[in-house]
Amino acid sequence: MKNQALSFLLSAGVCAAYFGLLAFASLYPEIAKSSAIGALPWSIVLAMSVIVLAVALTVLYVRFANAADARADASPGDAGRWFGY
Amino acid sequence: MVRLLKRAGIPATLLVSAPAATGADVAARAGGHGLSVAIFLCVILATVGITAWAARRTNTREDLYAAGGGIGGVKNGLALAGDYMSAAAFLGISSMIYSVGFDGLAYAVGFVVGWPIIMFLIAERLRRLGRFTFTDVLGYRLSEKPVRILGASSSLVTIAFYLIAQMVGAGQLVRLLFGLPYEVAIVLVGVLMTAYVAFGGMLATTWVQIVKAVLLLGGASTMALLVLARFGFSYDALIDSAVGIHKAGDAILTAGPMLKDPLNAISLGIALMFGTAGLPHILMRFFTVNNVFEARKSIVIAVSLFALFVVLIFTIGYGAVTLLPGDARYVGAEGVVGGNNMVAMHVADAVGGSAFMGFMAAVAFATILAVVAGLTLSGATAISHDLYASVFRKDRTVERDELLIFKSATVGIGLVAIALGLLFKDQNVAFMVGLAFAIAASANFPVLLLAMSWRGLTTRGALVGGSVGLGSAVALTVAGPTVWVKTLGNAAPLFPLDSPAIVSMSLGFLGCWLASVTDRSARGDADRTGFDRMIGSASGPSSAR
Numbered sequence: 001m002k003n004q005a006l007s008f009l010l011s012a013g014v015c016a017a018y019f020g021l022l023a024f025a026s027l028y029p030e031i032a033k034s035s036a037i038g039a040l041p042w043s044i045v046l047a048m049s050v051i052v053l054a055v056a057l058t059v060l061y062v063r064f065a066n067a068a069d070a071r072a073d074a075s076p077g078d079a080g081r082w083f084g085y
Numbered sequence: 086m087v088r089l090l091k092r093a094g095i096p097a098t099l100l101v102s103a104p105a106a107t108g109a110d111v112a113a114r115a116g117g118h119g120l121s122v123a124i125f126l127c128v129i130l131a132t133v134g135i136t137a138w139a140a141r142r143t144n145t146r147e148d149l150y151a152a153g154g155g156i157g158g159v160k161n162g163l164a165l166a167g168d169y170m171s172a173a174a175f176l177g178i179s180s181m182i183y184s185v186g187f188d189g190l191a192y193a194v195g196f197v198v199g200w201p202i203i204m205f206l207i208a209e210r211l212r213r214l215g216r217f218t219f220t221d222v223l224g225y226r227l228s229e230k231p232v233r234i235l236g237a238s239s240s241l242v243t244i245a246f247y248l249i250a251q252m253v254g255a256g257q258l259v260r261l262l263f264g265l266p267y268e269v270a271i272v273l274v275g276v277l278m279t280a281y282v283a284f285g286g287m288l289a290t291t292w293v294q295i296v297k298a299v300l301l302l303g304g305a306s307t308m309a310l311l312v313l314a315r316f317g318f319s320y321d322a323l324i325d326s327a328v329g330i331h332k333a334g335d336a337i338l339t340a341g342p343m344l345k346d347p348l349n350a351i352s353l354g355i356a357l358m359f360g361t362a363g364l365p366h367i368l369m370r371f372f373t374v375n376n377v378f379e380a381r382k383s384i385v386i387a388v389s390l391f392a393l394f395v396v397l398i399f400t401i402g403y404g405a406v407t408l409l410p411g412d413a414r415y416v417g418a419e420g421v422v423g424g425n426n427m428v429a430m431h432v433a434d435a436v437g438g439s440a441f442m443g444f445m446a447a448v449a450f451a452t453i454l455a456v457v458a459g460l461t462l463s464g465a466t467a468i469s470h471d472l473y474a475s476v477f478r479k480d481r482t483v484e485r486d487e488l489l490i491f492k493s494a495t496v497g498i499g500l501v502a503i504a505l506g507l508l509f510k511d512q513n514v515a516f517m518v519g520l521a522f523a524i525a526a527s528a529n530f531p532v533l534l535l536a537m538s539w540r541g542l543t544t545r546g547a548l549v550g551g552s553v554g555l556g557s558a559v560a561l562t563v564a565g566p567t568v569w570v571k572t573l574g575n576a577a578p579l580f581p582l583d584s585p586a587i588v589s590m591s592l593g594f595l596g597c598w599l600a601s602v603t604d605r606s607a608r609g610d611a612d613r614t615g616f617d618r619m620i621g622s623a624s625g626p627s628s629a630r
Contacts, residue, residue: 004538007205014205018198018358019351022191025340026347032187033339039321039328041338043187044399051197051392058201058388062381065209069377 003065010057017050120440124447125263132281132454135292139285146484149286149491150217150466151372156291158379162386164291165370167298169196169361169387170394171456172449173254173518175301178395179429182402183409183421186327186337188344189402193395195354199361200388204381207362210537212371212380214619218463219368219529220471223536226615228544228608230476232532235551237471239528240365242555244464245505247364247521248457248498252506254426255453261423262430262446271506274457279499281458282465283492287373290458297455300448302390305397308429308445311436312404320400327406337406349582353519356586360522363529366463401432408435461498468494516567519584523562527554527589535597540616543609546601554593561585 025032025043032043147153156164174196181189215221220236252271259270281289316322328335344350361367371380405428409415415422415431422431430449434442469491474482532551535542562568564579582588601609 011202011205014198014201015358018194018354021194022344022350022354023347025187025191026344026350029336029339033335039324041324041335043339044190044324047187047190047194048396050194051395054198054201055388055392058204059385061201061204062385066378066381 010061014054014057017053021046021050120443122263122443124444125450128447128451128454129277131296132277132293132451135296136281136285136289139289139292143284143286143288146217146470146487148288149488150369150470152287152291154373154375156288156373158374158382159386160291160295161370161374161379161383163298163390164294164373165367165383165387166390166394167294167301167455168367168370168459169391170298170301170452171251172258172452173250174394175305175398175449175452176258176426176429178398179402179405179432180421180425180427182399183405183428184425185341185343186331186333186403186406187339188341190395190399191340191344191350192353192357193398195357196361197388197392197395199358200384200391202358203362203367204384204388206534207368207537208371208380208384209377211368211533212374212377214537215372217369217372217470218466219365219533220467220475222533223547224475226536226619227542227547227612229479231544232547233471233476235532235548236529237467237476239524239551239555240467240471241464242559243363243365243521243524243529244460244467246517246524248460248464248502249505249509250517250521251453251457251460252502253509253512255457256506256510257424258426258449258453261427262449267510268507271503271510274453275499275503275506277454278457278461278502279495281454282462283495283499287369287462290455290462291370291373293451293458294455297448297451298390301452302394302397304433304445304448305394305401307441308433308436309397309400309404312400312408312432315404315408315436323400323403323407327403330410331406348587349584352582352587353584355590356519356522356526356584358526359530359590360524360526360586363525363533364521365467365525365529366459368533369463369466398429401429404436405429405432408432457502461495461502464498465491465494468497512572516562516572516583519567520558520562523558523584523586523589524555526586527558527593528552529554531590531593531597535594540613541601542597542616543601543604543606543612545604545606545609546597546599549600550593550595550597553596554589557589557592558585561589 024046032046033041036042036045142153143149145153174193178189178193181192183189211219211222214225218236218240220233220240223232223236252274255274256267256271259265259274260267263270265273281293285292313319313323316326324338327337331337333341340350343353370383374380374383409421409428409431412435415435421427430442430445433445469487473490474487478486528551531554532542532547535550536547561580561582562585565583565585566578566581567583569575569578569580
């Protein structure tokens with residue numbers, strides 16, 4: 001199955017980002033509340049970054065997957081289809 | 086307040102029975118305003134109108150369960166986002182940010198990151214392999230009867246806990262916002278949700294969800310902009326002011342009570358992330374779109390809108406920290422007037438006046454209706470499609486009978502929901518949403534993911550893993566601090582974590598794996614071969630229905 005490894009890798013990346021945020025805020029509360037950008041602390045900046053990352057990865061994934069499947073649908077056979085099924 | 090409600094045209098028989106004085110004050114400002122009552126009635130009329138329109142277009146199983154597969158990606162994305170933007174999310178998370186700050190934001194981010202997981206691991210394969218429910222996928226390669234019973238059972242248990250929490254919340258919210266007695270509110274919500282689903286099926290449920298999502302996003306955006314306007318559209322000024330006013334000071338910018346224990350925080354995060362990928366009413370929505378392309382597009386729309394929603398709630402929550410304290414209309418000696426869940430409503434009043442608060446109250450009511458309708462639809466489908474048609478009447482199903490069973494199941498679920506709503510009145514049911522997510526993450530997600538991506542999974546593995554995940558999620562939640570100590574009044578918990586997902590989901594996966602690799606039966610071999618057959622038979626074009 002094409003790209004299954006990529007799916008698991010991306011999922012692991014999202015997990016690492018979110019659980020990293022939770023662990024960071026939990027283990028380093030003083031750094032988390034210190035200023036990152038103006039009055040905004042690291043905790044909020046990182047939380048917003050995780051949100052942006054989640055949206056960006058989803059958008060990129062869908063763009064690549066839909067483009068690959070559109071090419072595969074346009075040609076005979078299923079070679080090149082995103083998941084192979 | 087009574088005079089105000091009468092002036093607004095609410096019949097005396099529907100006036101609040103015995104709300105707390107503080108709650109009555111909230112009702113006087115929200116329910117007592119003529120505009121809010123008008124919007125409240127408009128919401129009911131509009132949703133009933135949608136149901137009547139949808140009922141004329143709902144004739145077959147495909148229509149009832151999947152809106153004929155004719156919902157576009159953008160519309161489905163709106164409906165998916167709407168499923169997630171519940172009253173609990175809107176009122177609960179803003180309240181959490183108001184009370185403890187960053188913990189609430191971290192909780193909300195957990196919902197957002199669940200969407201890429203659905204995209205990367207579940208959605209496109211589910212759309213290719215299933216027809217109406219996620220158990221279709223399990224039945225594709227495993228022994229159909231046992232896995233259908235398992236899938237339908239865990240779906241119904243998940244839905245039951247979710248529904249109880251929503252119904253009790255609905256009764257309390259409507260009582261507070263509109264001054265209706267709790268019992269009247271429960272019956273009203275129960276009757277409306279039954280009507281939407283029984284007559285309009287997935288098409289009505291989807292459009293009710295879309296209308297509500299647009300109203301909620303529009304209202305929350307306006308509220309957040311009005312909050313920011315108070316601070317010159319500067320988040321720096323907003324955060325500075327919040328830190329200066331909150332009694333915890335700058336502690337609201339870092340881990341609070343919920344995140345103090347890293348293991349507890351990560352366990353809750355697991356339930357939020359992976360529970361999303363196992364919620365039956367969310368998974369059903371991927372069958373309403375025409376093809377895989379549209380399914381993917383709908384997730385992009387859903388995750389984008391929900392991310393926006395979280396940013397809005399974050400703004401409203403920190404805005405509440407700065408705007409509510411010191412004003413006796415919002416915060417009294419005993420805390421937030423009407424309870425902590427009223428924080429967002431008070432912010433609406435503070436920045437937009439009572440008319441805007443009334444509008445947001447009506448939107449919150451629409452939100453409740455849409456979410457319980459989605460849950461009811463999913464539960465009725467589990468009964469009529471997974472159990473009746475696929476298990477009890479296998480190969481002998483008459484479509485007309487299946488539709489009748491669906492409608493009967495909808496009415497049955499509606500009655501049970503009303504009964505449970507009345508039974509759990511005044512009970513602490515907040516843990517039930519968390520339990521629903523934990524069950525979805527521990528019973529549904531491992532079995533579904535492995536069925537679609539691991540050749541080695543056998544029927545025995547699915548049954549063991551699903552049962553262990555379901556049983557351990559329920560048992561460990563009951564043994565945990567939220568139920569064992571706070572609800573049942575015991576001195577110390579038997580299990581230390583509030584959310585059991587880190588253990589129960591691991592047990593679910595372990596059960597699937599161990600029971601599969603030790604399975605030497607002929608059925609096990611057939612299940613493994615079935616995986617190859619499944620891939621082969623589902624390898625049509627992505628643009629195919």
